[in-house]
Amino acid sequence: MVPQSRALPVLVTRPEPQASRFARALLDRYGKRVAPILSPLLAPxxxxxxxxxxxxxxxxxxxxxxxxxxxxxxxxxxxxxxxxxxxxxxxxxxxxxxxxxxxxxxxxxxxxxxxxxxxxxxxxxxxxxxxxxxxxxxxxxxxxxxxxxxxxxxPQPLSPEAIRLLTAGGPVIAPLFSPRSAEVFRRALRDQLQGADPAGRLRIAALSPAVAAIFTDFPPANVSIATAPTLEELFLALDRFIFIA
Missing domain, CATH: 3.40.50.10090 (Rossmann fold)
Known part of the structure; x- marks a missing residue:
């Protein structure tokens, strides 16, 4: 497989400290192929x-x-x-x-x-x-x-950086770990993007079919589902968007 020629933005919406840990794991696995953007959407x-x-x-x-x-x-x-x-x-x-x-x-x-x-x-x-x-x-x-x-x-709002990313051009990858976080993300897209529709550019990597079910209106090619609810399987789902055949 051939890597992408530029870093792909990956929107990390997990709560802290999971968000920072997952961003490090992304960089460890993909290096300069990705640019993690942290915007936790839930806070305990x-x-x-x-x-x-x-x-x-x-x-x-x-x-x-x-x-x-x-x-x-x-x-x-x-x-x-x-x-x-x-x-x-x-x-x-x-x-x-x-x-x-x-x-x-x-x-x-x-x-x-x-x-x-x-x-x-x-x-x-x-x-x-x-x-x-x-x-x-x-x-x-x-x-x-x-x-x-x-x-x-x-629930927390999308960060200004995340909003700029989602309203600009180009693809954005969003790994999502739970149905709750997926629902909060969908509401944030609806309420904070001032009518912009990022569905064509968003690439959803879902940890489970229940997460993917929140995005049934997205193009099927834009949703990749982990075959088991583990980090390794989620990375394999991400591979589909980060590498091109």
């Missing part, structure tokens, strides 16, 4: 809720932000943690939890918890916006579980 706000009563065997963590929020309550929580993916498990381990990764998505985590029901009751520590109804499904399967909301991801 940590809450201090009353936790459900009772003795829990393990906590369940579905994001690294959740792991950081849980660490602030570590003296009130069990130390065993089941995590949706490797990065969440790495962060939880560094914060003092004994972590096990489901190495996948919410469905993988659900199946892991069913297989580890001896570690229940489970306490799912999550953000305000969540998908998958994990606790409801576990209880329906006879696995005692409760949840607590430890943080909210508040």
């Amino acid at each position: 706000v940590f809450l201090r809720p009353d936790l459900p009563g009772g003795a829990f065997g393990s906590v369940v963590l579905t994001s690294e932000t959740g792991a950081r929020a849980a660490a602030a309550l570590a003296d009130r929580l069990p130390h065993r943690a089941f995590c949706v993916g490797d990065r969440t498990a790495e962060v939880a381990t560094a914060l003092g939890f004994q972590s096990q990764s489901a190495a996948g998505d919410a469905e993988s985590l659900f199946n892991l918890l069913l297989a580890q029901r001896d570690a229940a009751p489970f306490l799912h520590l999550r953000g305000r916006e969540a998908r998958g109804q994990l606790v409801t499904r576990l209880n329906a399967a006879g696995v005692e579980s409760q949840e607590a909301i430890l943080y909210a991801q508040e």
